Structures are given as C-alpha cells and as structure tokens.
Amino acid sequence: MATIQHYELIEQLENRIERHLEEAIHSLQNLPEKVLLQPASNGGWSIAQCLEHLNTYGDYYLPQIKSGLEKAQKSSPSTHFQSSWLGAYFIKMMEPETGKKKYKASKGHIPAPNLDAYATVARFIQQQEELLSYVKQAKSVNLNNIQIPISITRLIRLKLGDVFQFMIAHDERHLQQAFRNLPQGALPTPSVSKQR
Template sequence: METLPKEQLLNSLEHLVDGHLQQAIRHFQNMTAHDLLQPAYNGGWSIAQCLDHLNSYGHYYLPKIQQGIAKNIHLPPKDTFKSSWLGAYFIKMMDPETGKKKYKAFKGHIPAPDLDAYAVVAEFIQQQENLLIYLKEARSTDLNAIRIPISIARFITLKLGDVFQFVIAHNERHIRQAMRNVTDINKRILH
C-alpha cells in the first residue's frame, strides 16, 4: 500500500464526485420517469434502480462519515494517507477499472423496480453534494485515524480514506452502468 498526499487523494475524489453530480444533473435530472425506470437492454437495472442502490449505501455511509469527522475534528490532521490492506482490497474489487467481476447486491441494497424516479434522482444529487462537503471537511482531519464500520459487517472498520475511496468507486461503477442505459435509450430513440 502506497502512502499518498492527502490533498492529492481528496482532490481526485472531489473531482470524481463532482463528475457524478454533473452527470446526474445533466443527464438523469432531465429524463422522463419512463426512461429512468426503463430496465436495461440486457435485463439489468434501470437508471433509477442504479441510483437507488447507490442511495441505499449513502443512507448508511454518509451519516457514519459525518459522525466520524465530527467526533474526531480535534485530532491533529495528517498530510498523508495509507490504505489498509483490507481497504485496498475492497477498493480494488469495486473500482470499475480493476474490479471486472459482477457482484450480487446485498439484502437491503436491492432496488425495487417501481420507484419514484424523480425522488431517487433528487436524493442522489443531494447525497453527492453532501459527499463533497464531507470531502472538504476531511481536509482538516486524519484520514488514517477515523474508523468507519462497513455496512455488510459492522464489526469490521475501515479508515475514513478507504471508505471515501470505496464509496466513490462503487458510485463510479453504477454511474457507468446507468450511463450505458442512457446510451441504449438514445440508440432506441434514433432508430
């Protein structure tokens, strides 16, 4: 595990989150509910289901991140971050560039087919805005010292820096999935 400058890591994560936010505003926010709820061409999740799945993880992780930062704001900030071996494993597994394997969604994170598509998109946008706030707040903390329990096994904790990277890699994975649906919808419209 390499040690990274904290500023460099947070800047790259903010860039990704801002990209997710802009895609949601530019593409998903302006689509019809019908298109947002349209199952993927290959039978996979609709755009709304992809976002609802991400929102379900946001429901768990965002309050934990906020609490972790608030409780540990007194810790002296550290200028570097080093992933734990477990954190690096989870990040690599979830990153769409390095983790090519498909995974089944865990119970509690499986989206329903009949969603309020506009509410799902609005919540996703709000969560990305909150994530940007927490990334900014994290600049004055120690990403190594704050520990966050993971959603699938709460007795296991990861460093805040690993949790940020995991959540954002997971978001990237499903944003790409949703964008493939946008491409499919646009192809159908053109034909």
C-alpha cells in the same frame, strides 16, 4: 499498501464527486420518467434502480462519516494517507477499471423496480452534495485515524480515506451501468462521454 499525499487524495475525491454531480444534474435529472424506469436491455437494473442502489449505501455511510468527522474535529491531518490492505482490496474490487467481476447486491441494497424516479435522482444528487461537503471537511482531519464500520458487518472498520475511495468507486461503477441504459440519441455531457 498505496500511500498518497493527504491533499492530493482530497483533490482527487472532490474532482470525482463533482463529475458525478455534473453527470446526474445534466444527463439524468431531466430524462423522462419512462427512460429512468426502463429496465436494461439485458434484464438488468434501470437507471433509477442503479441510483437507488447507491442511495441505500449513502443512507448507511453518510451518517457514519458525519459521526466520524464530528468525533475527530480536534485532530490534525497527516501529510500522507495509507490504505489498509482490506481497504485497498475493497477499492480495487469496486473500481470499474480493476474490478471486472460482477457482484450480487447484498440484502437491503436491492432496489425495487417501481420507484419514484424523480425523487430517486434528486436523492442521489443530494447525497453527492453531502458526500462532497464531508470530503471538504476531511481536509482538516487525519484520514488514517477515523475508523468507519462497514455496512456488511459493524465488526469490521475501515479508515475514512478508504471509505471515501470505496464509495466513490462504487458510485462510478453504477453510474457507468446507468449510462449504458441511455437510449441512443440521449447523449450524456461531454465529461461523461469522455470518461466512458
């Protein structure tokens, strides 16, 4: 399994979340409601639905991460983080570059079409800020030792370092999907267009 230095991983995670925040604030927050709620041309999710799908995952994982960090306050970080085989599999599955297969959203994570678009974007931004704060807190804990139950079954637990990577890859995947719905002329920020 892939091994990475603890602080290098934290820095990578922070950078990706900060980019997602910048994208949401500068390119999505001020879009007209009609654009946010417009279904994709292929019949897929609207921008708001992509974000609401991510919000449902945040609703589950953020409290789990908070609890894991609170229990581990007295631990000290290891020099390296090593993904479990299952964690590495889930991350690879979600990363847009390596996970090309489409997956059906599981029950409880299928967004309704009639959303409050602005509230959905605001909640996504708030959750990204919360996730960033937890990654910053994780600088001082052992990412190998904290185990988080996954959303599909609490019987399976992943290392916190894998959960962070999975969540951020999942965010990236659906932000790319959301940005494909932007009308021509509604250009995202330079950092977004550079990544896509």
